[in-house]
Structures are given as structure tokens and as C-alpha cells.
Amino acid sequence: MTGKSESQHLALLQLCEDLPQHLRAAHEVEGLIFAVCAAPQIPPPQQWMPWVLISAEDLQPNQAEQLTQVLMDSFKHGLGKMRDEGPLLPDICRYHQGLTIEDPLSQWMSGCLLGHQHLHSTWQQAWTAMQTQNQQYAPQAASELSHLLRLFSTFANVPLALQQAADKGNSGLAEQLDAIAQTLPRALSQYVALAGKLADYLPNQFETFISGPDPAP
Numbered sequence: 001m002t003g004k005s006e007s008q009h010l011a012l013l014q015l016c017e018d019l020p021q022h023l024r025a026a027h028e029v030e031g032l033i034f035a036v037c038a039a040p041q042i043p044p045p046q047q048w049m050p051w052v053l054i055s056a057e058d059l060q061p062n063q064a065e066q067l068t069q070v071l072m073d074s075f076k077h078g079l080g081k082m083r084d085e086g087p088l089l090p091d092i093c094r095y096h097q098g099l100t101i102e103d104p105l106s107q108w109m110s111g112c113l114l115g116h117q118h119l120h121s122t123w124q125q126a127w128t129a130m131q132t133q134n135q136q137y138a139p140q141a142a143s144e145l146s147h148l149l150r151l152f153s154t155f156a157n158v159p160l161a162l163q164q165a166a167d168k169g170n171s172g173l174a175e176q177l178d179a180i181a182q183t184l185p186r187a188l189s190q191y192v193a194l195a196g197k198l199a200d201y202l203p204n205q206f207e208t209f210i211s212g213p214d215p216a217p
Helices: 003-018 026-038 045-052 061-084 104-118 120-133 138-156 158-167 173-181 184-199
Strands: none
Touching: 003 026, 003 061, 026 045, 026 061, 026 104, 026 184, 045 061, 045 104, 104 120, 104 138, 120 138, 120 184, 138 158, 138 173, 138 184, 158 173
């Protein structure tokens, strides 16, 4: 991690540890924010910030204010990494044999998939617009996205992926996972690039959501 990345991660980690009854795990939140930053059309903060919450019950105003600031810092940092083509997957999110859903990589991928699920309608809207304006490329885009989501799902829950593969007669997946994991950084870049292509078919909302006051979740 760079100094700035580490500082923002530590701030988020501390907040998640201080408010475990309210917030998802830090790596899951970071994965979710990645999905938000990469969306073909970025949702406003008041829409995506509640997605990181397990519960808002008894969340104090000062806690909500702190949460808003930490999340916006992480969001802007995520956008900056995409703009500068920096590493998209934190160093700590690495595959190892025996990976469980509690490991950083699985939590991060789970957050990414959760964010994508919330943004499904945005992706669908962009794909539909592409299908109308560039019908030749639309099937390729849909196939690429489907492949990427299957890849992310594999590492979000490796035990489940292994069980499903075994049920289909693919008992060799376990031996392939290390090599497949090496493709994740490239896959995340492909996900961002695909979103960028789809964004060309939708109004650009980028400036709208990085200016002005930061709303509370």
C-alpha cells in the first residue's frame, strides 16, 4: 500500500472495528466502493452509502458524520486509482490454499459483488443502450461481464466454488485456483474498462457526485 492508501484503509478499518454492529467488514466495504467507483453511471453518495450498513439503528449523528467522511475519502481515493491506473486490489487480498469467506480477498470480492448487485439496473440500462446503438458489440460485452462476475464469485466463496465444481465433475479446480487468482488484477482492470465503454452510452454523472457537500448516510 502507498502511504495514502494505508492511511485510508486504517481509518476505515478502525471505524468498522468501532461500529461492528453497524458496518460490514472493512475489506467488504472497500470492495463495494470499488464497484461503485467502476459503475457505468456512478450513483450519488446518499444512494450507495447505506449499502455499507448492516444496521443504522442507534447510529449517532457524530458517528454518521465520521462515517460519511471516511467513506467519501475512500470513494475519491478509489476514483483516483482508476484514473491513474493504479493497483485496484489491495496487497493483503491474496489467494492462499484453504481460503475462507473470512479472508480479506473473499470479503473484498463479496463486497464487489454486492455493489454490482445493487448497481445491476445501471449496468443493464447501459447494456440496453449499447444494444440499441452498437448491437454488434453488445453480446461480447454481456459475455465478458458474465465471465468476470463468475471469476469474482469464485473467490468470494472458494469452498462453495469448489463444491459446485466437484458436483459438475471438475475436481481439478483446486489445483488451478492459484493460477486463476493471478488473473484477478487484470480482470478488475477489464471490469473497469468495460464499465467505461458502457458509460459512453449513458450521460456522464462524474462531476455531479464529487462536488458539493457530502451527504450523511
